[in-house]
């Protein structure tokens with residue numbers, strides 16, 4: 001059992017003080033009865049709680065899929081730039097969510113956002129070998145030697161040898177290339193640095209999938225949706 005004011009504050013009905021005012025006004029019903037004492041104990045999972053006639057959906061965790069736009073940083077706070085969290089509605093921000101892993105400021109595509117620390121830990125742990133697939137446009141013609149080098153494990157500028165990566169060429173000519181890259185790690189600027197070691201430049205980068213989840217094409221850049229229970233389940237079982 002938890003205090004009514006804590007439960008309502010947790011799901012975004014304001015501060016405890018604001019919730020107290022709402023409750024005093026008789027706006028809050030628990031199992032059909034007006035409750036004016038905001039310190040009353042409730043079971044947020046079992047009791048039927050409404051605020052101004054709206055049913056309260058209680059939950060501890062949120063799971064979102066964002067199509068990250070260009071120019072926004074994958075952080076919860078930044079002194080200069082807009083963050084992916086700034087793009088969320090207040091009803092989600094109250095859960096204090098954070099991105100799972102990072103995409104560069106100029107990388108677009110699939111970014112998962114949650115407040116579930118255990119799931120985050122599991123998904124970013126290198127032990128778990130979660131595949132991430134990127135679509136990339138490259139300034140030069142990518143060739144079979146690059147494919148072999150990715151497979152063998154690229155050595156980055158700092159001497160780190162990457163785990164084997166999969167490079168698929170979709171299109172390649174002297175004007176540039178379109179490729180798909182599958183990697184399991186998430187080193188800083190990894191895909192860009194992998195190509196740099198092959199003397200090539202990534203000019204556009206979009207994450208297409210993360211583990212079992214593909215970017216939902218109906219989500220425009222800068223927008224997001226909640227994961228379905230099946231999608232959350234798929235992530236939990238990687």
Ligand code: URA
Nearest residue numbers: 104107189190191192
């Ligand atoms: N690799 C990069 O270079 N940048 C990203 O944002 C993700 C992977």
